[in-house]
Each structure stands twice: as structure tokens, then as C-alpha cells.
Amino acid sequence: MTLIDDLCNFLDSSPVNFWAAETVRLRLEKQGFEHLDMRATWALKPGDKRYVMANGSAVFAFVVGDGGAAAPFDIIAAHSDSPGFRIKPHCQMPGEAGTRLNTEVYGGPILYTWFDRPLGIAGRVALRSDDPLHPDMRLVRLAKPLLVIPHLAIHFNRQVNEGNKLSKQKDMLPVIALEQQNSVDVIRELAAIQLGVDPDDILDYELGLNICQKATVVGDDNSMICSGRLDDLSMVHAGLTALLESADAPSVHTRVLAVFDNEETGSGTKQGAHSPVLRNILQRITLCLGGDESHFMRAIAGSFMISADNAHGFHPNYPEKYDPTNHPLLGGGPCVKINANCKYMTDADSSAAFMAVCERAGVPCQTFVNHSDSAGGSTLGNILTSQLPLRGVDMGAPVWAMHSACETASVFDHEATVKAFAEFYNLYPA
Numbered sequence: 001m002t003l004i005d006d007l008c009n010f011l012d013s014s015p016v017n018f019w020a021a022e023t024v025r026l027r028l029e030k031q032g033f034e035h036l037d038m039r040a041t042w043a044l045k046p047g048d049k050r051y052v053m054a055n056g057s058a059v060f061a062f063v064v065g066d067g068g069a070a071a072p073f074d075i076i077a078a079h080s081d082s083p084g085f086r087i088k089p090h091c092q093m094p095g096e097a098g099t100r101l102n103t104e105v106y107g108g109p110i111l112y113t114w115f116d117r118p119l120g121i122a123g124r125v126a127l128r129s130d131d132p133l134h135p136d137m138r139l140v141r142l143a144k145p146l147l148v149i150p151h152l153a154i155h156f157n158r159q160v161n162e163g164n165k166l167s168k169q170k171d172m173l174p175v176i177a178l179e180q181q182n183s184v185d186v187i188r189e190l191a192a193i194q195l196g197v198d199p200d201d202i203l204d205y206e207l208g209l210n211i212c213q214k215a216t217v218v219g220d221d222n223s224m225i226c227s228g229r230l231d232d233l234s235m236v237h238a239g240l241t242a243l244l245e246s247a248d249a250p251s252v253h254t255r256v257l258a259v260f261d262n263e264e265t266g267s268g269t270k271q272g273a274h275s276p277v278l279r280n281i282l283q284r285i286t287l288c289l290g291g292d293e294s295h296f297m298r299a300i301a302g303s304f305m306i307s308a309d310n311a312h313g314f315h316p317n318y319p320e321k322y323d324p325t326n327h328p329l330l331g332g333g334p335c336v337k338i339n340a341n342c343k344y345m346t347d348a349d350s351s352a353a354f355m356a357v358c359e360r361a362g363v364p365c366q367t368f369v370n371h372s373d374s375a376g377g378s379t380l381g382n383i384l385t386s387q388l389p390l391r392g393v394d395m396g397a398p399v400w401a402m403h404s405a406c407e408t409a410s411v412f413d414h415e416a417t418v419k420a421f422a423e424f425y426n427l428y429p430a
Contacts, residue, residue: 003241003418004225004411008215010237011227015122015210017057017261018139020080020233024059024240024259025051031244033061038280044288046430049247052281056124056137057081057261058271060281061240063247065254066430069291072302073282074428075256075390076239076421077273077380078309079263082229083107083403085114085172085209087121091187093173094180100173101147101187106208107264111166113405114209118145119174123207125191135203140191145212147174174209211405223331223411230399230407232263234414235308238397242421250430253303254285263309263380273383282388304353305392306424307345307381308417310409311335311368313398326369328398330410333364334417337379337394344394345381354393354420361423363416366398 001009014020029035033049036042044050044064051061057080065071085103093100105111120143127136149172154160166172176186185199187207192199215227236259243257260273267273286296314327328335336351337344351367358365370376381394397413 003415004217006241007225007234007237007414008217008227011215011229011233014080014229014233015120015141015143016084016208017080017082018124018206019122019141020229020236021053021057021059021259021261022139024061024080024236025053027240027244028059028061031247033247042284042288044285047250054277055261055269055271058277059259060256060278061243062254062256062281062285063243063251064285064289065251067252067254069286069289069295070298070302071289072253072299072304073256074251074253074425075258075303075305075392076242076424077258077260077278077305077307077384078235078239079232079260079273079380080236081107081261081264082231082233083109083264084405085109085174087187087205087207087209089204090185092185098175098178099180099186100175103173103209105168105172108403110401110404111168111172112151112164113401114172114211115149115151117148117405118212119147119149119209120144120212121146121187121190121207122210123205125195125205125207126203127195127197128201128203138195140194140205140207142190142194143212146190147176147209149174213406217411224408225411225414226406226408228406230409231310231402232308234399234409235310235396235417238414238417238421239308241418242425245422246425249426251426252428252430255425256282260380267380267383273380274386276387278384279387300388300390303390304350305345305381305384305390306354306421307379307384307392307394308421309379309394309396310399310402311337311396312402313400313409315400321371321374323369323371326367328366328368330398330400330408331412332366332398333413334358334395334397334420335366335368337368337396339370339376342382343376343378345385345390346393346395350391350393353391354395357424357427358420361416361419363419368398
């Protein structure tokens with residue numbers, strides 16, 4: 001199986017954040033990584049391969065280094081979530097033309113790209129358990145195409161191609177059946193059938209919509225990949241692949257893969273980059289190796305983080321939207337993201353460091369800077385520095401149509417990113 005085949009399988013197995021975390025977990029365990037519970041006492045030694053889950057939607061994996069309690073951390077950070085739609089409680093909306101589901105927009109999707117596509121449902125449900133404070137959480141994936149968000153015919157809106165303002169509450173509701181579904185909750189019933197439980201035992205759910213289209217390689221030269229959720233699951237896959245490839249090679253540094261959740265909504269959750277979750281894990285590693293706060297701060301001072309989140313690739317139809325001299329091309333390699341107002345954590349020091357890593361890996365490196373008349377977004381890097389004073393760089397592989405239901409990236413860029421990440425993890429052999 002090629003790397004790109006593996007990426008496609010990874011994307012198809014990860015329709016929403018919870019399933020992305022589960023896919024990462026299964027791959028880690030297959031390669032000998034063992035789960036650690038944050039509520040338990042830890043015992044660690046050099047070479048140990050461990051991982052921690054947070055909320056079932058974030059994963060933090062690491063290989064303990066040989067450098068002692070003050071060993072630096074080599075960190076690659078990415079995120080499991082992508083923009084889309086979440087199903088509201090009491091979601092059923094029966095009507096004369098069929099039954100719709102009441103949904104809420106998650107993050108900032110390009111709304112009209114979700115029209116007229118077969119859609120599935122995936123996420124998790126919370127079941128009644130013997131411990132009220134700890135419900136039984138189960139993953140659910142209703143992979144069969146169940147929904148469609150139908151667009152209004154052009155005959156009723158002749159100006160639709162001249163601009164079409166959309167209401168998230170009116171225009172974006174998916175239809176699940178042409179008949180009026182008068183049951184209490186069709187979603188609970190479908191989930192209960194899949195899990196083999198009583199619908200009344202489902203206390204709540206966190207379910208999202210996903211496109212049913214599989215990840216596909218396209219182009220006369222097979223140079224592009226089209227898929228939902230490339231932002232940011234392609235970077236999760238790249239980091240995970242590099243960690244698994246290097247995990248059995250001894251290293252002075254502790255190698256870390258941090259897959260956060262909720263980046264698309266600001267990272268302000270217990271499993272997001274704005275929380276102390278990563279700091280707590282890194283500090284516990286130091287303590288398990290016999291260190292104290294002084295060792296931890298020395299380790300952080302020597303650490304480096306790659307904040308991996310996709311970048312805006314130069315669009316052939318809209319060249320005026322991009323900076324004239326700093327626009328990454330699909331197929332040109334991974335790119336460093338730079339912002340004068342510190343929306344990214346990149347500075348000259350960290351940019352040079354990542355470029356040197358790419359040079360050692362034999363891959364090209366590009367730069368992305370926003371057009372000065374356009375405000376840019378932020379990502380994990382500058383948020384994490386509010387918790388940890390890390391050196392680090394914001395980077396990503398360029399994509400087209402970021403936040404579309406189906407995005408496009410370069411096969412070469414993904415291969416090059418994995419090589420760069422593997423080189424990063426192997427910089428300090430023991």
C-alpha cells in the first residue's frame with residue numbers, strides 16, 4: 001500500500017473528530033503504544049511508547065527519550081476537527097414535504113459546498129450506566145447515505161449565480177426521509193439499532209454530518225487528492241506516520257504527537273490547545289523520569305514544536321487574493337506560515353529551523369504570508385504558547401478550497417511533509 005492509499009484510508013475512516021481520534025488510537029496500539037489514564041499513577045522509562053486520550057476526540061502520543069528528566073520534547077501538533085454540521089437535540093422536524101433534521105453549524109464551513117451531496121452521520125452517544133457521572137460512551141457511524149441538503153432550483157431564484165445569501169437555520173437543514181417521521185427521535189432509533197441497545201438508554205449524543213464521497217486521487221498525472229477533512233486530518237496522518245516510522249529508533253529527546261480537538265471553534269475546551277492538557281502530560285513525563293519543576297522548565301526551554309495546520313494554496317483562478325511573492329503552490333512542498341501580527345508562532349529563528357529540517361530531508365519548503373489587504377486566521381501555535389513558552393513554527397501543506405466539504409491537496413506535498421516530519425523526529429538519535 002502506498003502512502004497516499006494509506007492517507008485515503010485514514011480519511012475515509014475518520015468522518016468526524018471522534019472517529020479521527022479512534023483511528024489514531026487503533027494505529028498507535030497496532031504499533032505497540034499503550035494507553036495511559038490521566039487518573040492513574042504513571043511509571044515511565046526511556047523507550048516507552050504511550051498515549052493519552054482526552055474527551056475521546058483528542059490524542060497525545062509520545063515515545064520517552066533517553067536524555068533524562070530534562071530531555072527536550074520534539075512536538076508535532078495538529079487537530080482532529082473540521083468545519084461542518086452538528087445535529088441538535090430534539091432534532092426531528094416533520095413536515096408536508098418530508099422530515100428534516102435541525103442542525104447547527106460547527107466552525108466555518110463553505111456552506112453551499114454541502115448542498116446536494118449524499119451525507120452520513122457519525123459521532124458518539126452517551127448511554128445510561130451504573131455511575132451517573134460516567135455515562136457509557138459509544139462511537140456510532142451511520143455510514144449509509146441518510147441525508148441530503150437540497151438546493152432551491154434556479155427557476156425560483158434566477159439570481160442564484162450572482163450571489164446567494166444563505167440562512168444557516170433555514171437553507172441548510174438536511175432531509176432524512178420523504179415521509180413524516182413521527183417517532184420521538186429517529187436519530188436515537190437509528191443509533192440504538194446499530195449499537196443493539198434500547199433507544200431510551202441513550203441520554204444524549206454528539207453527532208455530525210459527513211460527506212459520503214471517499215478520498216480520491218485525481219488528475220491526468222495522479223498529482224492531486226480530493227477529500228473532505230484534509231484540513232487538518234492530512235497533517236494528523238503525516239505526524240502519525242512519521243511518529244510510527246521513528247518510534248523504535250532510540251532518541252535523546254522525547255517525541256510527541258499532539259492531536260487536539262476544537263481548533264475550528266477557537267480551541268477553548270478541555271481537549272483544545274487553549275487548555276493545559278498538553279502541559280500537564282509533558283510535566284508528568286518529566287516527573288516520572290525523576291525530575292522536578294526545574295527539570296521541566298529546562299526541558300521546555302530546549303523543546304521545539306511544529307504546529308501543523310494546512311495552508312492556503314495559490315488558486316489559479318484567483319491570483320489577486322494572494323501575496324505577490326509569498327504564495328505556496330500545490331506540489332511545491334510544505335510551507336511555513338508567517339504573520340507580522342503574531343497570528344502564527346513563526347519567527348525567523350523557528351522558520352529557519354524548519355527550513356533546515358526540510359533541507360536535511362531533501363524536500364522543498366515554501367512560505368505563506370497573507371495578502372496585506374486580507375486578514376488571516378490563527379491556528380494552534382500561538383494558542384499553545386499561552387500555555388508553554390515553546391520555540392516553534394506554524395506550517396502546513398497547501399490546499400485549495402479550505403473549509404469546503406471537499407478540499408484538494410497535492411500528493412507530492414503530503415509525501416514531502418511526511419519526510420520532513422520523520423527527519424524532525426530523528427534529529428537526535430541516542
